Amino acid sequence: MSTFKAPKGTYDLIPPYSAKYLAVRDAISGPLRLSGYGYVETPGFEDVDLFARGVGESTDIVTKEMYTLTTKGGANLALRPEGTASVLRAALEANLHKAGGLPVKLWYSGSYYRYERPQKGRYRHFSQVGAEAIGAEDPALDAELIILADQAYRTLGLRNFRILLNSLGDKECRPVYREALQAFLRGLDLDEETVRRAEINPLRVLDDKRPEVQKQLVGAPMLRDYLCDACKAYHEEVRALITAAGVAFEDDEKLVRGLDYYTRTTFEFVHDGLGSQSAVGGGGRYDGLSEMIGGPALPSVGWALGVDRTVLALEAEGVELDIPAATSVFAVALGEAKPVLFGLVTELRKAGVAADISYGGKGLKGAMKDANRSGARFAIVAGDRDLAEGVVQLKDMESGEQSAVALAEVVEVLRTKLA
Numbered sequence: 001m002s003t004f005k006a007p008k009g010t011y012d013l014i015p016p017y018s019a020k021y022l023a024v025r026d027a028i029s030g031p032l033r034l035s036g037y038g039y040v041e042t043p044g045f046e047d048v049d050l051f052a053r054g055v056g057e058s059t060d061i062v063t064k065e066m067y068t069l070t071t072k073g074g075a076n077l078a079l080r081p082e083g084t085a086s087v088l089r090a091a092l093e094a095n096l097h098k099a100g101g102l103p104v105k106l107w108y109s110g111s112y113y114r115y116e117r118p119q120k121g122r123y124r125h126f127s128q129v130g131a132e133a134i135g136a137e138d139p140a141l142d143a144e145l146i147i148l149a150d151q152a153y154r155t156l157g158l159r160n161f162r163i164l165l166n167s168l169g170d171k172e173c174r175p176v177y178r179e180a181l182q183a184f185l186r187g188l189d190l191d192e193e194t195v196r197r198a199e200i201n202p203l204r205v206l207d208d209k210r211p212e213v214q215k216q217l218v219g220a221p222m223l224r225d226y227l228c229d230a231c232k233a234y235h236e237e238v239r240a241l242i243t244a245a246g247v248a249f250e251d252d253e254k255l256v257r258g259l260d261y262y263t264r265t266t267f268e269f270v271h272d273g274l275g276s277q278s279a280v281g282g283g284g285r286y287d288g289l290s291e292m293i294g295g296p297a298l299p300s301v302g303w304a305l306g307v308d309r310t311v312l313a314l315e316a317e318g319v320e321l322d323i324p325a326a327t328s329v330f331a332v333a334l335g336e337a338k339p340v341l342f343g344l345v346t347e348l349r350k351a352g353v354a355a356d357i358s359y360g361g362k363g364l365k366g367a368m369k370d371a372n373r374s375g376a377r378f379a380i381v382a383g384d385r386d387l388a389e390g391v392v393q394l395k396d397m398e399s400g401e402q403s404a405v406a407l408a409e410v411v412e413v414l415r416t417k418l419a
Contacts, residue, residue, distance in 0.1 A: 007124070007125075008124070009116065009125070011123060011308075019323045019326070020314070023156075023321045023323055024156065024311055024314075027155050028310070029107055029129055030155065031155070032107040035105070038106055038107070039106070039107060040087055040106040040107070042080070042083075042086040042087060042089070043086070044079060044110075045078060045080065046078060046085070046086055046089065047076070047078075048068055048077060050078075050089055054289055054292055055082060056261065065114040065115045065116055066081050066115070067079040067081075067114075079113035080110075080113065081113060083108055083110070084130070084132060084286065084304070085289070087106055087130070087132050088132065088134060088300065091104055091132075092293070092295040096134070097298055102298075103133040103138075103300070105134075106134070107129070109307075112128055113125055114126075120312070121309055126307075127306070127307040128281075128307060130302060131302055132302035133145065134290075139234055139237035142238045142285055143238050145301060145302065146242055149281065149305060153269070153280075156310070156314060156319065157314070158317060160317055161269050161270065161280060162248075162250055162270050162271075163250065163267060164249070164255050164268045164270060165238075165239070165252065165265070166252050167231055167234070167235040168264060168265075168266050168284070169223060169227050170231055173227055173228035174223075177221065177223050177226035178203070181202045181205075182202045184219075184220050184221055185198040185202055185220075190205075190216070203256045206254050207254075222253050234264055238265050239251075252268075255267070255268055261292065262286055263284075263285050264284070266282075266285070269281045269282060273317060274309065280305060281304060281305030281310070283301070283302050283304060284302075285301040286301070287299040287300065325377070326375065328353055328378065329348055329356075329378050329379070329418075330357070330379050331355065331382075332357075333367075333382060333383075334383035335383045337382045337383055337387055340382070340407070344392070344407075344411070345357045347411050353411075353415060358371070368381075376397060377418065378395065378397060378414060379394075379397055380392045380394060380395075381395060381402075389404075390407050391406055392405055394410070394413070
């Protein structure tokens, strides 16, 4: 064993388990690719101010959880703790909003980093698939994204998740609510850190999970009572469109999400089989984020779904994903047959058949063990005598049946059998 281990709070993805993660990423991105979303990839680190401004100075992410570093040139960088700010920065830098045809629809997949107390479902390095629709204020976009996430989860076979929905108002009505909430919070017995947070962003206090804080929040003013007519109408349209698509959701007036940039629609996907880390994903509308990071006004909406959390949710429900074996055909070469079978394996791969061969000069017994282990449906076995006759032995690994097939016909026979 190596003297080195993965850093605390991180994990390695190892086959065959890693195939689950690939399947989840594919399932989440599938509906997006069918809905006009193009793939975007951003660097693993960014200017620290991008997150300080975008995610919010008062959030735990910025104050406690960001991995920051100073380069030799003196630049202050941070490993990305979330995807939205980076994707919006990339879209602005590439002037995608000027290319015509808003919204700009983008999806992404990658690793994110937060210095958190590690526990099941909460890691310091985690994987997400996300989607952003940039540059349009339209309830149909908010609804589209919620429906696509629901579709992705159902495609995977996930059933016991719930969608929580709320509206956070906009720059017209939220300041009025903010003042009312601050006045209420000032009358409570809160610790110094929470008092400071209440002054910067009082909505974050509603999100505090500690029972002693939640107890004091009974009777706090509710945002829904302060929404302006425009925000109410917008939210009702989002709700109506989701309902018309047959997607169930629950109204949750305390839902604020952990980032400062959200406005109006905010939502979370939760799974009750995951204990305290019940959120598997979430998102919302962030109409002011572009201006916060120095861009023009670009109302936008998006979400990110946790790949690790989704895998845990599938396991909690006992859902087995239908993941095909990595290898369909396994070649076993005896005597001097290796070069011929190696050529045959190369041909099969070119024809789109997943094929492998036994390495390391093993005998028949050891090589057949490799064939079994690979999960291959068929084995091709050949020795000197077979090749002299121009055939290979094709063995069905399920039934055990074996038959001779002409060397020139092997690729076509296997393609037909595997189709």
